[in-house]
Amino acid sequence: MxxxxxxxxxxxxxxxxxxxxxxxxxxxxxxxxxxxxxxxxxxxxxxxxxxxxxxxxxxxxxxxxxxxxxxxxxxxxxxxxxxxxxxxxxxxxxxxxxxxxxxxxxxxxxxxxxxxxxxxxxxxxxxxxxxxxxxxxxxxxxxxxxxxxxxxxAGLTPYHAIKPSLPKLVPGSTAVVIGAGGLGHMGIQILKALSSCRVVALDVGEDKLAFAREVGADHALTSDESAVDAVRELTGGRGATAVFDFVGVQATTALAAQMVHFQSDIVIVGVGDGAVSVGFFTTPWETSVRSPYWxxxxxxxxxxxxxxxxxxxxxxxxxxxxxxxxxxxxxxxxxxxxxxxxxx
CATH class of the missing domain: 3.90.180.10 (Medium-chain alcohol dehydrogenases, catalytic domain)
Incomplete structure (x- = not known):
């Protein structure tokens, strides 16, 4: 064969x-x-x-x-x-x-x-x-x-990453998806299918942002430092309840750490070298950081x-x-x- x-x-x-x-x-x-x-x-x-x-x-x-x-x-x-x-x-x-x-x-x-x-x-x-x-x-x-x-x-990995955060993703909450590629476009759909939260997608290039909107993202923003203020503005200053990083490099995990609020979730899914420093003075109170697999x-x-x-x-x-x-x-x-x- x-x-x-x-x-x-x-x-x-x-x-x-x-x-x-x-x-x-x-x-x-x-x-x-x-x-x-x-x-x-x-x-x-x-x-x-x-x-x-x-x-x-x-x-x-x-x-x-x-x-x-x-x-x-x-x-x-x-x-x-x-x-x-x-x-x-x-x-x-x-x-x-x-x-x-x-x-x-x-x-x-x-x-x-x-x-x-x-x-x-x-x-x-x-x-x-x-x-x-x-x-x-x-x-x-x-x-x-x-x-x-x-x-x-591509379906199972984001499903497993998102499922534990669903109790927090109530109406009025916001989830951010970083990376609208193979896994990220599934993550957007799973969030829309299983929760009532607002979904904000981050990526680079208008083609990827348009793709994110096509599969259900409520907002699609360029993945750079400007996204932090944009997410804060969309949420009335509160920030995201959960961030699902399907890229996983240091630049994206750093964005994730800046855009969440207290008792939020940061979930690093992408296979990269990114990390989030967790501590009393580095992340909002009771922020949970996970790195799930499959x-x-x-x-x-x-x-x-x-x-x-x-x-x-x-x-x-x-x-x-x-x-x-x-x-x-x-x-x-x-x-x-x-x-x-x-x-x-």
Missing amino acids: RALQYTSIGRPPEVVEIPTPEPGPGEVLLKVTAAGACHSDEFVMSLPEDQYAYGLPLTLGHEGAGVVAALGEGVTELEVGTAVAVYGPWGCGSCRTCLTGAEQYCEVAAKRGIMPPGLGAPGAMAEYMIVDRSRHLVPIGDLDPVSAVPLTD GTIPELHEVVALAQSGAIHVETETFSLDEAPSAYERMHARTLRGRAVIVP
């Missing part, structure tokens, strides 16, 4: 021929219908050799959707032909954290060498992929796999249900497997609208 693999440190990924895998006991073989490209992939491929820990060659793609093609011994919960999405952050399934469905925080995954597809295990940018356990598959019904596959990260299995079921109801949708651009390297080039150049999806 054909697969997109990262084969050498510092070199672009390439399409190669590799053997089609067969499912072992407890495993599921999927015929891949769609695979999502993510900034996390770009981050991994930018790491120097002394920091890279994902194995080579690596079949990319931690966002996956497909049709069940074959079942390993002992798998009775699924039927061949079922359309599914893949829950990516695999855990052991039996530690205290995994038993809550939060396998992204598995207590023993690192020790046991359990890694997500596309981030250590073979990923979804191939004609077929192995999923280690049936619990990591979520039926998608008649959802278009191209639209469904980004839900496994999401839980139950939450992926909820995100899929939101999409099936029509409350959220993912903007996508599709690429063939041969075109997949150019998807990462477009991502790096920030010319993608929404998410890039590879269709094998």
